[in-house]
Amino acid sequence: MRNALVIKDLHASIGDLEILKGVDLEIPFGEVHALMGPNGSGKSTLSHVLMGKDDYTSSGSVLLDGEEIMGLGVDERARKGLFEAFQYPVEVPGVSLDDLVEEIGGAVGNGDFASRVAASTAQLGMGRFLKRPINEGLSGGEKKRSEMFQLALVQPKVAVLDEIDSGLDVDAVREVAGLVESSRSENLGVLVITHYSRILNYMKPDRIHVMIGGRIVRSGGREVADELEDTGYEALRAELGLVPVRDPLLDLP
Amino acid sequence: MTPLTSSTLLRVPGESDESLETRQHALAKLADFAMPTGREEVWRYVDLDFDLEDFEVAVAAESIDERPPVPDSAGFALVVDGSVVAAESSDPNLTVGRATDRFESLIDPGQDIFTAAQAAHGAERVDVVVADGKAIESPIFIDVSASSEGASFPAVRIRVGKGSEATVALRLRSADDLPALVVPHVEGSLGDNSNLTVVVDQGWGRATRSIGQIVFSVGRDASLKTAEAGLGGALARWQLDIKLAGQGSNAKVVGAYFGDEEQILDYRYVMHHAAPNTHSEMFLKGAVEDEAGSVFTGMIRIDEIAQKTDAFQTNRNLILSDGASAQSVPNLEILANDVKCGHGSTVGQLDPEQRYYLMSRGLDRPSADRLQVRGFFEEALSRFPVPAIVEPLRGRFNEKFLRAQEEGRL
Numbered sequence: 001m002r003n004a005l006v007i008k009d010l011h012a013s014i015g016d017l018e019i020l021k022g023v024d025l026e027i028p029f030g031e032v033h034a035l036m037g038p039n040g041s042g043k044s045t046l047s048h049v050l051m052g053k054d055d056y057t058s059s060g061s062v063l064l065d066g067e068e069i070m071g072l073g074v075d076e077r078a079r080k081g082l083f084e085a086f087q088y089p090v091e092v093p094g095v096s097l098d099d100l101v102e103e104i105g106g107a108v109g110n111g112d113f114a115s116r117v118a119a120s121t122a123q124l125g126m127g128r129f130l131k132r133p134i135n136e137g138l139s140g141g142e143k144k145r146s147e148m149f150q151l152a153l154v155q156p157k158v159a160v161l162d163e164i165d166s167g168l169d170v171d172a173v174r175e176v177a178g179l180v181e182s183s184r185s186e187n188l189g190v191l192v193i194t195h196y197s198r199i200l201n202y203m204k205p206d207r208i209h210v211m212i213g214g215r216i217v218r219s220g221g222r223e224v225a226d227e228l229e230d231t232g233y234e235a236l237r238a239e240l241g242l243v244p245v246r247d248p249l250l251d252l253p
Numbered sequence: 254m255t256p257l258t259s260s261t262l263l264r265v266p267g268e269s270d271e272s273l274e275t276r277q278h279a280l281a282k283l284a285d286f287a288m289p290t291g292r293e294e295v296w297r298y299v300d301l302d303f304d305l306e307d308f309e310v311a312v313a314a315e316s317i318d319e320r321p322p323v324p325d326s327a328g329f330a331l332v333v334d335g336s337v338v339a340a341e342s343s344d345p346n347l348t349v350g351r352a353t354d355r356f357e358s359l360i361d362p363g364q365d366i367f368t369a370a371q372a373a374h375g376a377e378r379v380d381v382v383v384a385d386g387k388a389i390e391s392p393i394f395i396d397v398s399a400s401s402e403g404a405s406f407p408a409v410r411i412r413v414g415k416g417s418e419a420t421v422a423l424r425l426r427s428a429d430d431l432p433a434l435v436v437p438h439v440e441g442s443l444g445d446n447s448n449l450t451v452v453v454d455q456g457w458g459r460a461t462r463s464i465g466q467i468v469f470s471v472g473r474d475a476s477l478k479t480a481e482a483g484l485g486g487a488l489a490r491w492q493l494d495i496k497l498a499g500q501g502s503n504a505k506v507v508g509a510y511f512g513d514e515e516q517i518l519d520y521r522y523v524m525h526h527a528a529p530n531t532h533s534e535m536f537l538k539g540a541v542e543d544e545a546g547s548v549f550t551g552m553i554r555i556d557e558i559a560q561k562t563d564a565f566q567t568n569r570n571l572i573l574s575d576g577a578s579a580q581s582v583p584n585l586e587i588l589a590n591d592v593k594c595g596h597g598s599t600v601g602q603l604d605p606e607q608r609y610y611l612m613s614r615g616l617d618r619p620s621a622d623r624l625q626v627r628g629f630f631e632e633a634l635s636r637f638p639v640p641a642i643v644e645p646l647r648g649r650f651n652e653k654f655l656r657a658q659e660e661g662r663l
Contacts, residue, residue, distance in 0.1 A: 051613050078615040090610035094628030094635070100614065103624060107615035133628070150614060 001028040003063070004189025005158045010060035012042075012049040019045045020058070021214035027158065027189035032180065034192045034200055036225065037211035038233040043193045044087060046211070047162040051084040052077050065157050079108055081157030085147035085164055087193075092134040097126070097146065100134055101153060108154055120152040124179075141172030148179045159183070160191045165199040177202030197225040213242055256309050257370060257404060258284070265336075265376040268353040272376075275355050279362060279372035286366035295365075298548040298580055299490060299519045303462065305366055308434050310374055311335065311403030327391040327419075330379040333398050335405035337377050346387035347419070352380040356410070359440045359468040367464045371436045375406035378438075381421065385414035385444065392420040392639060397437060399427035399461060404434040411441035413449045415472075420450040422642055425485070429458040437465040443475040445499060450478040450638045454646065457485035459514070464490050473499030473528075480637045482646045483510030483518050483539075484653065490519035497524070497531035497559075508537035509633040509646075511653050512545030512577070513662070523552045524566070526559040526589075535566035538633040540626065541577035542657050552584040555592055562592040570600040571629055573654075573663055619658050626654050 005027040012020040019042045037043045049058050052074040069077050105113045126149050165173045181203050210218040289296035311334040328342035328349035337351035362372035397407045471477050495504050512518045524533045539547045549568045570579035583596040611621035630650045637643040657663045
């Protein structure tokens with residue numbers, strides 16, 4: 001099976017503070033993986049480092065469909081097929097979603113982009129948001145829906161959905177989970193980052209990984225989430241002999 | 254050409270003895286004024302790099318045959334180098350004419366050397382009069398241009414009758430390489446219950462300096478909307494004074510300005526609440542790049558009598574280059590005790606989080622920044638009152654940024 005994403009020994013730090021301490025992860029095309037972990041474990045940092053945000057110093061290897069993307073700029077990674085759905089989608093005052101869609105079309109759109117826009121707009125009920133400024137005045141659920149809409153337009157090879165369920169009520173979580181499942185494709189690998197196992201009740205991830213202290217400490221099937229649900233992250237920490245790290249800096253998005 | 258300080262003034266066609274005499278008195282007074290030094294409060298943020306004495310009175314190069322297109326206008330006027338070369342109305346309730354008579358201006362000629370010079374050399378003006386109780390549906394276009402070197406003193410006076418309604422679009426322009434000095438005066442009085450909208454397209458050429466005044470007096474329950482787009486000029490200064498003179502009157506002021514290279518854009522805006530139950534809102538957004546500088550000095554003045562005033566001013570600035578500077582100086586002067594009043598003022602740079610978000614969607618950095626800048630101005634331009642004028646303005650703001658990117662200045 002071909003891998004959409006291969007992460008090898010990924011380290012990242014802000015200043016002297018090391019946040020990712022050697023992450024290894026593989027996601028084959030066609031699969032949806034979940035990454036769980038407590039606050040401050042480095043989950044959001046992982047998604048930003050994958051995307052190439054310049055706040056971090058990083059090392060290691062990230063292969064996107066077999067091609068090394070470490071060292072590339074944010075936009076180059078996006079155009080190679082990496083998509084990050086933001087935990088906190090950024091408001092861009094005065095710029096309508098329509099304007100952004102047009103720019104996305106110019107940057108990554110291919111032949112049938114226009115019809116994809118039309119189809120996704122209808123499917124996700126985005127019509128009424130297109131003329132409004134990006135993410136401005138949208139509810140939590142609407143923002144996440146807008147992220148999933150953009151994912152559908154971009155058609156990436158790898159989608160990293162950072163805390164796609166945060167701040168959502170149960171109906172919105174179910175809706176987003178449904179959108180993730182329906183985005184499954186043999187040309188896409190998905191990494192769903194989440195703090196709670198709640199969203200996993202509405203989707204069927206192929207694998208679940210647990211990150212604590214900047215490393216993936218456990219990987220497995222559905223049972224990993226069930227175990228966490230029962231015993232919590234602290235029990236897992238104790239079992240693995242990890243010292244709890246509670247640095248407030250790690251809680252930064 | 255006549256030096257500005259020559260002891261005699263030429264009579265303009267149609268001018269009365271009385272008017273000429275008034276101007277001669279004003280000319281005598283002009284000698285009492287010196288160029289601002291920068292120590293005066295009203296001039297402290299702008300460095301004047303010229304002397305009025307070095308200018309001569311501009312003479313219109315030639316008559317203009319070609320009139321700019323004025324689609325669906327109720328009236329129009331052309332002013333070249335201060336001379337009113339055309340003025341026409343197609344609406345029986347509207348007068349757009351050339352006037353040379355003496356009149357009581359709302360603009361105090363004794364403020365500084367520029368207002369004094371306008372009183373002496375501003376011999377003619379465009380007079381716009383809307384009869385009582387009439388709504389003029391289409392805009393009135395006034396095109397003010399400078400065509401020859403030297404100083405010119407164009408003036409526009411708008412009077413809107415009780416219960417009437419009108420929209421005036423004012424365009425200012427000159428060739429890019431014309432080192433002219435223009436002292437435009439625009440004034441308007443709004444009768445009770447009237448509505449006036451004035452949109453100013455400041456498109457002076459890159460070598461032209463402009464020191465302008467815009468003054469309005471707003472009557473009872475009347476409503477004023479003004480908008481200015483500031484794109485041109487080597488130096489372009491507006492001193493705007495709005496007096497909410499009648500109870501229940503209101504004013505909305507919008508602005509968008511964008512300076513590059515070594516442009517100086519200077520806004521000195523005063524909103525004077527002089528009657529109870531008056532409302533005002535100022536909303537200006539400006540950006541500067543290269544070595545450009547901008548200043549917004551805003552003042553909300555609320556008289557003791559002006560209880561139940563509701564006033565707010567917003568000024569947001571974007572600095573796009575290290576060498577550029579923007580100042581935002583809000584002031585409040587409140588003498589009444591039952592008012593709602595506030596201001597918001599910011600000077601900042603492009604937001605890295607917005608840039609990251611947009612680039613994560615595949616936009617390269619120039620595209621992401623262009624979108625962010627477009628959005629920045631859009632918040633002001635979307636508030637401009639005349640849609641037909643806004644669309645081309647939008648394009649000019651975008652093009653200005655695009656050009657800077659293409660020329661590698663950003």
